[in-house]
Amino acid sequence: MTNAPVLDVKQLRTSFFSEDGEIPAVDEVSFSVNKGEILGIVGESGCGKSVTSLSIMKLIPQPPGKIVGGEILLNGENLVASSEKRMREIRGNEVAMIFQEPMTSLNPLFTIGNQLIEGIKIHTKIGKKEAFQQAVDMLKLVGLPRAEQIMNDYPHQLSGGMRQRVMIAMALSCHPKLLIADEPTTALDVTIQAQILSLMKDLNEKLDTAIVLITHDLGVVAEVCERVIVMYAGKVVEEAPVMEIFKNPKHPYTLGLLQSVPDVRENKERLYSIPGNVPKPGSIKTGCRFAARCEFVHDRCLTDNPPLYKVNGAEEHTVRCFLHEQGGAVSG
Numbered sequence: 473m474t475n476a477p478v479l480d481v482k483q484l485r486t487s488f489f490s491e492d493g494e495i496p497a498v499d500e501v502s503f504s505v506n507k508g509e510i511l512g513i514v515g516e517s518g519c520g521k522s523v524t525s526l527s528i529m530k531l532i533p534q535p536p537g538k539i540v541g542g543e544i545l546l547n548g549e550n551l552v553a554s555s556e557k558r559m560r561e562i563r564g565n566e567v568a569m570i571f572q573e574p575m576t577s578l579n580p581l582f583t584i585g586n587q588l589i590e591g592i593k594i595h596t597k598i599g600k601k602e603a604f605q606q607a608v609d610m611l612k613l614v615g616l617p618r619a620e621q622i623m624n625d626y627p628h629q630l631s632g633g634m635r636q637r638v639m640i641a642m643a644l645s646c647h648p649k650l651l652i653a654d655e656p657t658t659a660l661d662v663t664i665q666a667q668i669l670s671l672m673k674d675l676n677e678k679l680d681t682a683i684v685l686i687t688h689d690l691g692v693v694a695e696v697c698e699r700v701i702v703m704y705a706g707k708v709v710e711e712a713p714v715m716e717i718f719k720n721p722k723h724p725y726t727l728g729l730l731q732s733v734p735d736v737r738e739n740k741e742r743l744y745s746i747p748g749n750v751p752k753p754g755s756i757k758t759g760c761r762f763a764a765r766c767e768f769v770h771d772r773c774l775t776d777n778p779p780l781y782k783v784n785g786a787e788e789h790t791v792r793c794f795l796h797e798q799g800g801a802v803s804g
């Protein structure tokens with residue numbers, strides 16, 4: 473059995489072009505997702521998480537945006553080079569995406585059933601009756617009670633959590649190999665958020681769908697992911713299995729994110745947030761992009777760009793910080 477990844481992103485560069493020139497929102501980002509795996513992508517607002525996921529779907533608005541470099545290999549097929557016609561076949565069939573606010577992705581004028589059946593019929597050749605049954609089955613699979621009745625409901629008749637379940641049902645109805653979920657629970661309250669996350673984990677196990685889960689919250693990553701990449705200002709700054717990132721975090725930015733995870737047991741609000749802001753893409757020309765916020769900053773950080781280093785003594789753990797150069801550089 474081959475163990476080729478479902479998704480292999482190599483040196484992806486996505487930029488926006490304005491009067492001020494090129495804005496590199498995603499700058500040589502590489503990562504892969506294995507079959508059936510849940511990978512987390514974490515980082516604060518503006519780090520390039522959504523631009524990365526929209527690039528994979530080839531949904532970057534062009535202009536002003538454009539994928540300017542790298543490869544996105546989906547089961548070995550390079551999507552960067554694929555035509556829009558081919559992408560329409562791929563979207564929904566092989567890779568599906570769900571977004572933060574399900575109301576914006578559902579059409580308020582059509583019933584849930586209509587939208588589900590339409591989606592299924594676009595991608596498969598089955599008849600209306602079969603598509604109806606498949607839609608009902610999917611609603612049941614995502615844990616919605618009274619599935620037949622919900623088929624006749626309009627989006628506004630459902631709660632936020634129910635709408636997100638419908639979106640997941642829609643995304644998974646054609647059994648994609650990969651699901652990209654961009655902050656799927658941010659708009660929901662904490663209890664519903666936990667239910668949706670556990671649903672995603674459950675479906676990942678049942679259907680063997682690989683998932684890329686994008687979030688700004690390491691607590692969410694801890695709940696469901698097996699591996700995580702941390703993004704900062706358009707770059708991957710750390711990658712490791714989830715247990716490793718919690719036990720042995722290396723990048724000063726990851727340390728800051730971990731300090732900002734709320735302690736659920738003590739029912740406390742977030743106590744800490746990293747001082748300062750994510751720099752605008754392209755605003756830092758030389759040196760480490762985290763330097764202005766880093767308590768360990770030293771002279772070299774201001775002049776040289778740190779490459780990714782292997783973490784000494786750890787498996788599958790890399791970090792972009794000069795403090796860890798003894799592990800040896802793995803890439804630029």
Ligand SMILES: Nc1ncnc2c1ncn2[C@@H]1O[C@H](COP(=O)(O)OP(=O)(O)OP(=O)(O)O)[C@@H](O)[C@H]1O
Nearest residue numbers: 488497516517518519520521522523524536688753
């Ligand atoms: N259409 C666009 N035109 C110009 N710049 C853009 C556009 N979309 C995104 N960007 C820029 O790309 C950078 C990365 O944005 P992105 O949306 O990927 O961040 P994010 O990590 O998803 O943040 P959030 O957590 O807020 O969703 C930001 O600096 C943003 O301003």
Ligand code: SF4
Nearest residue numbers: 760763766773793794
């Ligand atoms: S390279 Fe320097 S500035 Fe960047 S995270 Fe490491 S210590 Fe901090």
Ligand SMILES: [Mg+2]
Nearest residue numbers: 521522523654
């Ligand atoms: Mg985003």
